[in-house]
Amino acid sequence: QFHTIKYEDLKWDESLGQGSFTRIFKGEKTDYRDGEKHTTEVLLKELDPDHKNCWESFFEAASFMSQISHKHLLHVYGVSVHGDKNIMVQEFVKHGALDLYLKREKSLSVSWKLNVAKQLACVLNFLEEQSIIHGNICAKNLLLVREEDPSQGISPFIKLSDPGINVAMLGKDVIMHRIPWIAPESLAAPDNLTHECDKWSFGATVWEIFNNGNPPLQGWSLEEKEKFYENKQQLPPSQWTELADLIGQCMSYDLAFRPSCRSIIRQLNSLVTSDYEILHATESVTQ
Numbered sequence: 001q002f003h004t005i006k007y008e009d010l011k012w013d014e015s016l017g018q019g020s021f022t023r024i025f026k027g028e029k030t031d032y033r034d035g036e037k038h039t040t041e042v043l044l045k046e047l048d049p050d051h052k053n054c055w056e057s058f059f060e061a062a063s064f065m066s067q068i069s070h071k072h073l074l075h076v077y078g079v080s081v082h083g084d085k086n087i088m089v090q091e092f093v094k095h096g097a098l099d100l101y102l103k104r105e106k107s108l109s110v111s112w113k114l115n116v117a118k119q120l121a122c123v124l125n126f127l128e129e130q131s132i133i134h135g136n137i138c139a140k141n142l143l144l145v146r147e148e149d150p151s152q153g154i155s156p157f158i159k160l161s162d163p164g165i166n167v168a169m170l171g172k173d174v175i176m177h178r179i180p181w182i183a184p185e186s187l188a189a190p191d192n193l194t195h196e197c198d199k200w201s202f203g204a205t206v207w208e209i210f211n212n213g214n215p216p217l218q219g220w221s222l223e224e225k226e227k228f229y230e231n232k233q234q235l236p237p238s239q240w241t242e243l244a245d246l247i248g249q250c251m252s253y254d255l256a257f258r259p260s261c262r263s264i265i266r267q268l269n270s271l272v273t274s275d276y277e278i279l280h281a282t283e284s285v286t287q
């Protein structure tokens with residue numbers, strides 16, 4: 001299952017916002033190991049008391065994250081229950097969620113974006129090998145551990161966060177808000193997620209990464225979003241045809257057409273090599 005942490009060993013610092021039915025805070029946890037007191041910076045994710053009915057799903061997400069470990073998966077230290085408070089204690093990731101970072105940093109290079117997309121493909125492949133379905137892949141659930149520093153040859157490093165409350169527990173509206181990240185087939189059957197669902201979401205997330213953090217279908221109403229799926233529409237394709245092809249394959253309405261993780265990684269690797277031409281192409285355009 002997961003490690004339980006004593007409430008009195010936690011300290012709350014500033015609020016960092018909220019997710020679906022959760023509030024997040026920066027904080028600290030203390031533990032006593034070999035007679036010494038250790039303080040660790042943590043992210044405290046609190047389930048709203050008025051959504052107590054979701055606590056199983058909340059803890060399912062915690063145990064999901066605690067059962068497996070991977071360099072690109074967020075570490076969950078454990079959970080703490082105190083009265084009607086359910087708290088998930090996660091590693092604190094310095095640069096926060098990628099969707100906000102992409103909006104803020106307007107001049108990220110193509111190789112930066114490809115590097116991040118490859119890291120996500122790696123953890124997606126790992127989850128598939130472990131027969132584990134995440135169910136909520138999007139830039140908001142990617143955390144930036146380390147920024148790039150080209151002068152030092154340091155590349156960005158991301159981690160995939162927990163999936164949050166199971167999409168089947170959420171109301172129809174929340175599910176609709178997840179268009180176009182949620183796979184079309186999951187709209188009708190949110191409690192029957194498959195690995196193919198994660199590939200669809202991967203496609204939407206790569207589109208986000210290359211679209212400078214502008215969310216896809218930004219400002220669309222729930223009705224328009226529903227039509228987007230009913231009419232089997234696609235997101236606006238990137239000018240980079242190979243990238244647009246990969247995103248299009250991942251976001252096929254027919255599950256069978258979605259590529260294997262190995263194929264996704266192979267196609268991303270081939271993109272890196274052809275990165276040179278596109279880089280010069282965009283530079284010549286922008287100059």
Ligand SMILES: Nc1cnc(-c2cc(N)nc3[nH]ccc23)cn1
Binds near residue numbers: 017043091095
């Ligand atoms: N596991 C996590 C999750 N989110 C953060 C985080 C870091 C930061 N600098 N600003 C933020 N603003 C909102 C969340 C957040 C950290 N660790």
